Amino acid sequence: MSQNMNVTYAGLRLKNPVIAASAGTTKDADHAKRCEEAGFSAVVLKSIQEETINRYNPFPRFAVVKNGIPGFNSNSFYSYEQAFEGGIDEYAEMVAQAVRAVDIPVIASLNCVNPQSWGEYAKVVQQAGAKAVEIVPSCPVGLFLRENVDFSKIIGKATADTKAAVDIPVVVKMSMQLTSPLLTAIEVEQSGADGFTMFNRLTGLDIDVETQAPILHGGVAGHGGPWSMQMNMRWISEIFQHIQVPISATGGATNWTDVIKYMLAGAPTTQICAAVYLRGYKVAKEILNGIGAYMERHEIQALEEIVGVAANRIIPLGEAERSKRYFAKVDEENCSACGACQGICIYDAIGLAADGKRARINLEKCDGCGLCLHICPKKCISMQAK
Numbered sequence: 238m239s240q241n242m243n244v245t246y247a248g249l250r251l252k253n254p255v256i257a258a259s260a261g262t263t264k265d266a267d268h269a270k271r272c273e274e275a276g277f278s279a280v281v282l283k284s285i286q287e288e289t290i291n292r293y294n295p296f297p298r299f300a301v302v303k304n305g306i307p308g309f310n311s312n313s314f315y316s317y318e319q320a321f322e323g324g325i326d327e328y329a330e331m332v333a334q335a336v337r338a339v340d341i342p343v344i345a346s347l348n349c350v351n352p353q354s355w356g357e358y359a360k361v362v363q364q365a366g367a368k369a370v371e372i373v374p375s376c377p378v379g380l381f382l383r384e385n386v387d388f389s390k391i392i393g394k395a396t397a398d399t400k401a402a403v404d405i406p407v408v409v410k411m412s413m414q415l416t417s418p419l420l421t422a423i424e425v426e427q428s429g430a431d432g433f434t435m436f437n438r439l440t441g442l443d444i445d446v447e448t449q450a451p452i453l454h455g456g457v458a459g460h461g462g463p464w465s466m467q468m469n470m471r472w473i474s475e476i477f478q479h480i481q482v483p484i485s486a487t488g489g490a491t492n493w494t495d496v497i498k499y500m501l502a503g504a505p506t507t508q509i510c511a512a513v514y515l516r517g518y519k520v521a522k523e524i525l526n527g528i529g530a531y532m533e534r535h536e537i538q539a540l541e542e543i544v545g546v547a548a549n550r551i552i553p554l555g556e557a558e559r560s561k562r563y564f565a566k567v568d569e570e571n572c573s574a575c576g577a578c579q580g581i582c583i584y585d586a587i588g589l590a591a592d593g594k595r596a597r598i599n600l601e602k603c604d605g606c607g608l609c610l611h612i613c614p615k616k617c618i619s620m621q622a623k
């Protein structure tokens with residue numbers, strides 16, 4: 238079966254939905270080339286920051302914070318990486334070099350402070366050959382978020398000013414540090430946005446308990462990880478229903494299932510960053526192979542068919558099925574009576590069979606909550622309808 242992974246994002250026709258997100262991994266023409274060779278369909282270059290303090294990195298600036306309960310993976314890629322190191326002229330030169338180096342669309346990324354600069358910077362990158370521009374008032378280290386100003390109003394004005402200055406598509410990278418991402422998206426679409434990138438990372442804080450001080454450079458930092466996907470999908474699936482322009486998902490995607498989930502939630506493309514830092518550019522190929530196999534399995538002719546399918550299946554609160562009850566059932570052949578399920582059942586519904594060799598469910602007490610089947614290391618519990 239011929240596989241059509243083409244997607245359209247902000248007026249750009251892309252050969253697949255996997256875009257390299259703005260970061261050190263896309264910092265110049267050489268890295269844009271690596272993204273292209275790895276299979277990414279477009280590259281969002283490292284942002285330029287108008288605020289000069291944000292152009293210079295502290296060292297070291299990365300940590301992988303692993304926390305949570307052993308056996309339940311939770312990590313945060315915690316970083317304080319600053320922007321492109323030069324001013325707008327050097328940035329324009331870098332954009333031009335990247336455009337010459339690759340055939341995939343090059344998207345420039347801007348983070349300005351002064352209201353008039355958005356349009357000025359956008360003109361320069363358009364002149365340098367960028368195929369689109371992503372504006373990022375939402376950078377975790379950026380002025381707007383640091384000072385807790387009314388981001389919604391600033392972002393709408395920045396979008397309108399950028400749109401007025403250029404002919405190339407203007408994409409807005411949003412933060413979730415907003416009262417309502419939905420209302421902001423609706424407002425910003427009216428300001429002319431051709432697409433949204435959702436969502437930039439949040440600011441976080443991690444502390445070294447021995448020194449009793451913040452880790453790395455001593456302040457708050459950008460943090461994100463696989464855990465951010467569910468909150469991003471929650472908003473993308475809702476916003477997708479209320480806007481006309483496409484969404485590019487970013488946040489926590491590390492493998493093909495994540496990209497497919499984001500598509501089903503309503504984002505035709507997904508941008509990948511931390512996975513490239515932690516596993517290398519090869520993740521793009523792995524993701525594309527996984528998507529190809531999924532398309533074959535589900536007989537999907539054109540990937541765009543699935544955009545928003547799950548978002549459209551979200552049911553209103555009142556329609557959730559509340560009348561059917563379930564109980565846990567143990568696969569007695571495979572249960573080794575390890576006690577994991579017994580140890581967590583707050584209903585005291587799990588004991589041992591008389592021979593002590595397998596778990597036994599007390600049907601009177603079992604609430605049917607479904608937790609034990611996720612705890613069982615041997616996956617030998619299932620739920621049955623009462």
Ligand SMILES: Cc1cc2nc3c(=O)[nH]c(=O)nc-3n(C[C@H](O)[C@H](O)[C@H](O)COP(=O)(O)O)c2cc1C
Pocket residue numbers: 258259260261283284314316318319320321346373376410436437438459461462487488489490508509510511512
């Ligand atoms: C080290 C690092 C540097 C980043 N730099 C930028 C940047 O310059 N501009 C920007 O818009 N986003 C930047 N980001 C955010 C990423 O583009 C991406 O949206 C975010 O990391 C979420 O995706 P992920 O979970 O795949 O990492 C950066 C992220 C990291 C980890």
